[in-house]
Amino acid sequence: MTNQDPGTQRQLRSTVRSDGTLELSLARIPIPEPEPEEVVIRVEASPINPSDLGLLFGMADMSTARASGTAESPVIVADIPEKFLRVVQGRLDQSMPVGNEGAGVVVEAGSSEQAQALLGKTVAILGGAMYAQYRAIKAKQCLVLPEGTTPTEGAACFVNPLTALGMAETMRLDGHTGLVHTAAASNLGQMLVKLCLADDVPLVNIVRKPEQEELLRGIGATHVCNSASPSFMDELIAVLADTGATLGFDAVGGGKLAGQILTAMEAAASKNATEYSRYGSSVYKHVYIYGGLERGPTELARNYGTAWGVGGWLLPPFLQKIGFEAAQKLRQRVAAEVKTTFASSYAKEISLVEALQLDSIAVYGKQATGEKYLINPKKDL
Amino acid sequence: MTNQDPGTQRQLRSTVRSDGTLELSLARIPIPEPEPEEVVIRVEASPINPSDLGLLFGMADMSTARASGTAESPVIVADIPEKFLRVVQGRLDQSMPVGNEGAGVVVEAGSSEQAQALLGKTVAILGGAMYAQYRAIKAKQCLVLPEGTTPTEGAACFVNPLTALGMAETMRLDGHTGLVHTAAASNLGQMLVKLCLADDVPLVNIVRKPEQEELLRGIGATHVCNSASPSFMDELIAVLADTGATLGFDAVGGGKLAGQILTAMEAAASKNATEYSRYGSSVYKHVYIYGGLERGPTELARNYGTAWGVGGWLLPPFLQKIGFEAAQKLRQRVAAEVKTTFASSYAKEISLVEALQLDSIAVYGKQATGEKYLINPKKDL
Numbered sequence: 001m002t003n004q005d006p007g008t009q010r011q012l013r014s015t016v017r018s019d020g021t022l023e024l025s026l027a028r029i030p031i032p033e034p035e036p037e038e039v040v041i042r043v044e045a046s047p048i049n050p051s052d053l054g055l056l057f058g059m060a061d062m063s064t065a066r067a068s069g070t071a072e073s074p075v076i077v078a079d080i081p082e083k084f085l086r087v088v089q090g091r092l093d094q095s096m097p098v099g100n101e102g103a104g105v106v107v108e109a110g111s112s113e114q115a116q117a118l119l120g121k122t123v124a125i126l127g128g129a130m131y132a133q134y135r136a137i138k139a140k141q142c143l144v145l146p147e148g149t150t151p152t153e154g155a156a157c158f159v160n161p162l163t164a165l166g167m168a169e170t171m172r173l174d175g176h177t178g179l180v181h182t183a184a185a186s187n188l189g190q191m192l193v194k195l196c197l198a199d200d201v202p203l204v205n206i207v208r209k210p211e212q213e214e215l216l217r218g219i220g221a222t223h224v225c226n227s228a229s230p231s232f233m234d235e236l237i238a239v240l241a242d243t244g245a246t247l248g249f250d251a252v253g254g255g256k257l258a259g260q261i262l263t264a265m266e267a268a269a270s271k272n273a274t275e276y277s278r279y280g281s282s283v284y285k286h287v288y289i290y291g292g293l294e295r296g297p298t299e300l301a302r303n304y305g306t307a308w309g310v311g312g313w314l315l316p317p318f319l320q321k322i323g324f325e326a327a328q329k330l331r332q333r334v335a336a337e338v339k340t341t342f343a344s345s346y347a348k349e350i351s352l353v354e355a356l357q358l359d360s361i362a363v364y365g366k367q368a369t370g371e372k373y374l375i376n377p378k379k380d381l
Numbered sequence: 382m383t384n385q386d387p388g389t390q391r392q393l394r395s396t397v398r399s400d401g402t403l404e405l406s407l408a409r410i411p412i413p414e415p416e417p418e419e420v421v422i423r424v425e426a427s428p429i430n431p432s433d434l435g436l437l438f439g440m441a442d443m444s445t446a447r448a449s450g451t452a453e454s455p456v457i458v459a460d461i462p463e464k465f466l467r468v469v470q471g472r473l474d475q476s477m478p479v480g481n482e483g484a485g486v487v488v489e490a491g492s493s494e495q496a497q498a499l500l501g502k503t504v505a506i507l508g509g510a511m512y513a514q515y516r517a518i519k520a521k522q523c524l525v526l527p528e529g530t531t532p533t534e535g536a537a538c539f540v541n542p543l544t545a546l547g548m549a550e551t552m553r554l555d556g557h558t559g560l561v562h563t564a565a566a567s568n569l570g571q572m573l574v575k576l577c578l579a580d581d582v583p584l585v586n587i588v589r590k591p592e593q594e595e596l597l598r599g600i601g602a603t604h605v606c607n608s609a610s611p612s613f614m615d616e617l618i619a620v621l622a623d624t625g626a627t628l629g630f631d632a633v634g635g636g637k638l639a640g641q642i643l644t645a646m647e648a649a650a651s652k653n654a655t656e657y658s659r660y661g662s663s664v665y666k667h668v669y670i671y672g673g674l675e676r677g678p679t680e681l682a683r684n685y686g687t688a689w690g691v692g693g694w695l696l697p698p699f700l701q702k703i704g705f706e707a708a709q710k711l712r713q714r715v716a717a718e719v720k721t722t723f724a725s726s727y728a729k730e731i732s733l734v735e736a737l738q739l740d741s742i743a744v745y746g747k748q749a750t751g752e753k754y755l756i757n758p759k760k761d762l
Contacts, residue, residue: 055659087684090651090658253683270471277471278436279695286692292683300679300691302634302670303468309692310681311667314660317688 007031010352010380012131013095014056016080016088022060024076024356025069027095032136034110039118039139044378045155046102046130047344048355048364050251050291051315056098058091059084062365067358074356099130099375103145103154107134115139122151124335126158131352133377143335152349154338155374159315160188161334161342162327163290164195166318167249169330171201173322174286178202178245180261182252183293184224185212185369187344193221194341202243204236206257212369227257233264240268248287249313254294258287258310259301266304280305288313293367347371351379388412391733391761392513394476395437397461397469403441405457405737406450408476413517415491420499420520426536427483427511427756428725429736429745431567431632431672432696437479439472440465443746448739455737480511480756482539484532487523488515496520503532505716507539512733514758524716533730535719536755540696541569542715542723543708544671545576547699548630550711552582554703555667559583559626561642563633564674565605566593566750568725574602575722583624585617587638593750608638614645621649629668630694635675639668639691640682647685661686669694674748728752732760 010026017023034040048056060078069075080088103124109115123142129135145154171179181192184205196203197220204223205216213224223239225232239245246269248261262285269283285304290313300310319327334342347363347370354360355375364373391407398404415421429437441459450456461469484505490496504523510516526535552560562573565586577584578601585604586597594605604620606613620626627650629642643666650664666685671694681691700708715723728744728751735741736756745754 084684086648090654259678267467273471279697282698289683290687297640298681298683300681302673302679302693303465306671306693306695307698309690311690311692312683312687314687316660317663 009133010377011129011133012098012352012355014058014098015093015095016058016091018092020080020082020085022058022078022080024056026073026352026356031134034108034115034136036110036112037115037138037140038110038136039106039115039123039142040108040134040136041104041123041125041142042107042378043102043104043130043132043135044151044376045104045349046099046375046377047156047159047346048373048375049100049156049159050293050367051159052098052100053365053367054292055096057365058088062361065358065361072353074353076356076358076361097129097132099132100128101126101156101158102130102135103151103157104135105151106142110139112139118142118144122149122154124154124157131355131375131377133352133380143331145338146335149338152346152374152376153343156187156344157334157338157342158331160191160344162319162330163188163315164191164342165330165333166315167192168195168199168201169322170288170313170318171247174247176245176247176286178204178243178247180204180206180240180245180248180287182206182248182250182257182261183291183369184221185209185215186251187372188251190216190219191342193219198341202245204239204243204245206236206261209369227260233260236260236264237267237271240264241271246283246285250287250289251291252294253289253292254296254298256299256301258289258298261287262304262308262310263301266308277305280307282307284308286310290314345372346374349374349376349379351375352377353380390514391758392510393479393733393736395439395479396474396476397439397472399473401461401463401466403439403459403461405437407454407733407737412515415489415496415517417491417493418496418519418521419491419517420487420496420504420523421489421515421517422485422504422506422523423488423759424483424485424511424513424516425532425757425759426485426730427480427758428537428540428727429754429756430481430537430540431674431748432540433479433481434746434748435673436477438746439469443742446739446742453734455734457737457739457742478510478513480513481509482507482537483511483516484526484535484538485516486532491520493520499523499525503530503535505535505538512736512756512758514733514761524712526719527716530719533727533755533757534724537568537725538715538719538723539712541572541725543700543711544569544696545572545723546711546714547696548573549576549580549582550703551669551694551699552628555628557626557628557667559585559624559628561585561587561621561626561629561668563587563629563631563638563642564672564750565602566596567632568753569632571597571600572723574600579722583626585620585624585626587617587642590750608641614641617641617645618648618652621645622652627664627666631668631670632672633675634670634673635677635679637680637682639670639679642668643685643689643691644682647689658686661688663688665689667691671695726753727755730755730757730760732756733758734761
């Protein structure tokens, strides 16, 4: 696709229409002019994270997706199940840009010194509206990548790395001493394995497939349980008793897994108990749900006494809670370790146009391990 | 029944047997001799609270209960569903006394001054093993009831009153400004209505029947929603928007109610929101599950963003958390208001022997509103 209208660019948009359908399209909008404190980045790499899909798909059932538009300007429409319409009421008929994070090259800079200093640099940013060819942003929001780092290597500097760091930090703040993580073979999960090894945090990884077990053991994971194994609960109880992990982070959300973790934590705690308590152990057990790979309801059997909690967890409020200074330290660590601890990998690099093709959506919409896509809007130029 | 063996008494016992059954019986044990710091109380009133039934029934399915033994020494046996056996592993083959709280008259006292001062006094105690004719306990654990208060009036001085006070206190400590309460027509619920009126705390009451609505409005409740009404969710959202209540206490536990409260809180919060947030409102919503009227799993639809939590709540850890001084203040308030704010009522007064009859169990085991039983072991003398 050639840019037939100089001074303009393409930007991916998601709209929940009042007829109960979702529409995805590529808008043509002006390339922004930078304010004095701003720079303009040519976006060259932006991952499709699970946290992007909520905004992108707007609760639509993507198995109903159909394509229209043209080859250069594809349009996707899908139906939103009625039960989810209340959730998306607040965004009706608003054409919303998508894409939390990404990296690219600074091609224009405002007049300020700070902005001018970034010209030509490869930077990573978190700010939304990254599924676009160009993005204006305040210079101070840019994380300058170490020399020799490509946009692809720096594309995922924020969401996953800060989430992994946030999990370990939350563990310390909430007074726990070990972690449980589900969907543990994801890019994020692999980062968490490396981070916990580096920081000496006991980590119990839960996966669903033998090859995911192997993958994690291959990068050094000590405790890996397969939830599809018939002896899953017994294995989980054993490693929880070993590690003393009492805080879980669950990306699955729906179904029984979060509750099973609490059940197993309680059983592990009871192993060390000396007398029966009708209210269960006094060991506090908690699971944060930070993703929704399964959209169905969370089922809690409540067979783990009364010292338990389940709740939502989200990165931005966590960063707000710990404050700018503490958050900045985490960001600096990410930049320093972007090619090691916090390295990501992708199955495929696609253009914006390709992101709106049914066969692509069928793959990245699954959020399957090892099938993560990276959008490179430079391919649309 | 006459006491044919002087110096002995009857005490209700609950045993989970290793064959997977529950056995309830009346043991004959010595009447205790008081230690110097202790008194012996002739128990004359002890309520059957929902919090007693967990220990009493040991997760057994009471619809399978069968009677044996004699008229004077009844025995009840019931089956425990296999899925619950893990939960009661810790109490296998232990014959356990039951009954959290009660009131009676001090009939013997140890040599200490504090104990002697209580002779003949009507006192309330919390300490377990109250479903018995006599109970020895430290003098300092006795709450002396105001002159003219009967054991029946003082029987339920602790569990419900302190729970109601604990809910209001937890609300303040957790930074909320209004409460939601389910099974709100219970004795506890009625106390909470009176307490919140007295303390000016916005309270949303959820009940299941029109007559319960009437009952609560009759004692001054402003906001009452019937979960069986077809317009329940709309009504709940409206009163939550009015009251700004963001903390719920749920006695039901199983099913969808706890989640529906979070859904409604989120909808109420969104009413005041000015722009759409894909992660839901930033208003933190919480439901504590403090009972289990429905034993089935808790179902959370998670359609309320990420700023939410659900967890267990239990009185003793709460009292421990606030410390002795603060807890003592709450107890003194209960004694002062035992005939008003914290008054309880009972459908029937039964003996220990009657407590082990199938027709009684069929009633008090239901934990239905207005069918609360009081055990008076003096009737067994």
